[in-house]
Amino acid sequence: MKKLIILSLSLLTGAFTFGQPQQRPGPPAGGTQKQEFPARMTPPMTEIMEPEVKVIQPGDQTAMPPSDAIILFDGTADINLEWQDSRGNPTKWIVQDGVLVCVKGSGVIQTKRRFNDFQLHIEWKAPAEVIGDGQGRGNSGVYLQGLYEIQVLDSYNNKTYRNGQAGKLYKQYAPLVNANRKPGEWQSYDIIYTAPRFANDTTTYFTPPRVTVLHNGVLIQNNVSLRGPTLYIGMPEYSVKKHGAEPLVLQDHGNPVAYRNIWIREL
């Protein structure tokens, strides 16, 4: 009987522990020194070069929207019906031959709708004419809830840090493989996203955002848990803030990256 009581208490303790919200990293205990981390961090501190992501050849595939999808862009409707710039004004991105193209200096484009959990299909194309290298070549990005970037980059024979190439969750998760097509060829992302749930404060995930990505039909992110919003410099955990449904955002990184066939299913 005594063993049974001890076992029951252990299970109860385990259950309560399991139910606790996640703790984000904090400053060292007991210290009164002024915290300088991460203020003095530099970009290379979070850029991982080796080992390089394995290169594979994706198969041909297309993905047309199912009947319950919200069509965000199919090249036929006025772009300003579903999209706007970050200030709520008409976008300066252009639609040419049914394709949405980023215009350098115009800023992001974002949906008027706001989303929580979703399945997203989006197709993109880096410029056929190769200009620049590394992060300066065919760079854009798909920001889930405006905060969590899945990188769009011409990563075909274009070396950069592994957690900065196409299909990465920027500086958090490199893709499992490099499934890029050549610049100038259409590529697709199929993304399954679970939004975070928050604890009662404003800086702690109760459950973190979770992301699965297929790149040209190949699994490159397998239900990964994000540490926090995308940051160029510093540690994501330090910039977590409570949020609700947010827009889908496409990045203007100065390159004329094109998009087509964008649809979403709310989950």
Ligand code: MG
């Ligand atoms: Mg980008």
